[in-house]
Amino acid sequence: MSPVKTNGSTVNLTLTIDEEKCFPWNLSELQATSVTATRLKVPSQARSEFEKACNTSNKNKFEEAEQHARSAIDKFQDYSAAWVMLGLILEQQHKAQEARDACSRAAAIDATYMPAYLCEAEFLVRNQQWEEVLNVADQALGLKSERDTYALYYRAMAYFHLNNLVEAKKSGLQAVEMDANHYEPSFHLLLAQIFGREGDSVNAAAQLQQLLAHHIGRPQEDAAKRLLAKLETQHPAK
Numbered sequence: 471m472s473p474v475k476t477n478g479s480t481v482n483l484t485l486t487i488d489e490e491k492c493f494p495w496n497l498s499e500l501q502a503t504s505v506t507a508t509r510l511k512v513p514s515q516a517r518s519e520f521e522k523a524c525n526t527s528n529k530n531k532f533e534e535a536e537q538h539a540r541s542a543i544d545k546f547q548d549y550s551a552a553w554v555m556l557g558l559i560l561e562q563q564h565k566a567q568e569a570r571d572a573c574s575r576a577a578a579i580d581a582t583y584m585p586a587y588l589c590e591a592e593f594l595v596r597n598q599q600w601e602e603v604l605n606v607a608d609q610a611l612g613l614k615s616e617r618d619t620y621a622l623y624y625r626a627m628a629y630f631h632l633n634n635l636v637e638a639k640k641s642g643l644q645a646v647e648m649d650a651n652h653y654e655p656s657f658h659l660l661l662a663q664i665f666g667r668e669g670d671s672v673n674a675a676a677q678l679q680q681l682l683a684h685h686i687g688r689p690q691e692d693a694a695k696r697l698l699a700k701l702e703t704q705h706p707a708k
Contacts, residue, residue, distance in 0.1 A: 489517075489551040492524035493558065495588055495620050496653040509550065509580065516545035520552050527559055535559045550576040550583045557589050561596075569593060584610060584617055591624040604628035619648045623657055630664055638664050655684035659694055671701045 490497045519542035527535035536559050542552040557572035570593045576586035587610035594603045603624055610621035622645035629638035642661040649657055658681035665674035678698045682691060 489520060489524075490585060492520075492527070492555060493585055493588075494592070495585065497585060497588075497617055497620075509583075512546050512549055512551075516542045516549055516552065519545060520549070520555060523552070523555050523559065527555070527562070530562075532559050532562045536563070548579045550580045550586060553579065554583075554585045554589045557593075561593060566593065566597070582613055582615075584613060584615055584621070587613075588620050588624070591621075595624065595627065598631070600628045600631040604632070619645050619654070622648065623654070623660065626660055626664070630660065630667075635664055635668055639668070652684050655681045656690050659690060659697075662694070662697060666697070666701065675701050 519538045523535045523538035523542060526532075526538060536556065539552055539556040539559055543549055543556065546552070553572050553576035557569045557576070560566075560569035560572060570590060573586055573589035573593070576583055576589065580586070587606055591603055591606045591610070594600075594606060607621050607625035607628060611618055611625065615621075622641045626638045626641035626645060629635070629641065639661070642657065642664055645654075646657050646661060658677040662674045662677035662681070665671075665677060675698060678694045678701075681694045682698075
């Protein structure tokens with residue numbers, strides 16, 4: 471991606487994409503076509519602290535990671551990515567309200583920054599606050615971003631738990647369709663659960679087979695195998 475001029479200095483847009491590789495969503499593969507001026511103003515010292523926060527967080531050194539994330543914010547208060555990073559780190563330390571506040575701060579700074587909404591939605595999912603998950607997902611979809619995949623996923627999950635299977639399936643299918651390169655095979659697990667609750671064992675099994683074909687990791691693969699075995703027991707092949 472080409473460098474961009476802003477306030478007399480040259481900034482490479484790939485820096486803003488690289489930051490997102492620290493997050494639990496594969497957004498760096500779904501590159502934004504535009505970046506706000508605020509994100510382009512982040513000084514190199516702040517980016518350096520962000521990188522240290524990312525690296526130490528990946529090593530489960532969360533207290534040290536928190537210090538680096540806060541240092542990045544001290545160096546640039548409007549650093550949306552650092553606020554999201556801080557939120558994720560605080561969540562790992564079981565500081566739920568502080569974590570959510572950090573993600574809300576990121577959205578307040580930059581209302582177009584998708585990770586801020588996904589961060590907040592993830593915390594709400596963990597607390598099973600489905601109405602609020604739906605509200606945040608709809609806010610994210612209101613951005614009309616080319617990176618709506620995860621917002622659709624959270625929307626589908628909220629509707630599933632609110633027992634609105636029509637809307638859950640609609641959003642889930644859209645998320646899978648947008649994820650053409652299968653960056654998130656776990657989307658198929660949610661769709662399988664939706665189809666299963668509808669009594670559509672054929673499509674539920676097909677979604678589970680799609681998930682297992684992409685080897686996403688032991689916990690979810692085990693869950694998919696258990697659900698597939700249950701479907702086969704309930705509806706054995708003729």
